[in-house]
Amino acid sequence: MSVFxxxxxxxxxxxxxxxxxxxxxxxxxxxxxxxxxxxxxASAKKAFRRGSxxxxxxxxxxxxxxxx
Numbered sequence: 092m093s094v095f096x097x098x099x100x101x102x103x104x105x106x107x108x109x110x111x112x113x114x115x116x117x118x119x120x121x122x123x124x125x126x127x128x129x130x131x132x133a134s135a136k137k138a139f140r141r142g143s144x145x146x147x148x149x150x151x152x153x154x155x156x157x158x159x
Contacts (some may be wrong), residue, residue: 094132096139106135107152113144114152122152 096104101118111128111133126145129135138144 094135096132096136104139106132108132111137112133115146116152122149123147124149124152132151 094106113125123146
């Protein structure tokens, strides 16, 4: 089950606990995945808020961001 982290300016950031990565879905660009992993959504959100996430293009993005 994915966890919503942030949405701003056409970008939605979601934490995926199955692979422990953040993904950023951009309405106007490629989906990006975090290089780092975190044990839980709270840790990922902290890193996101601090701006300490390294992003790369996701070679296998999910079809669409689904948040529960």
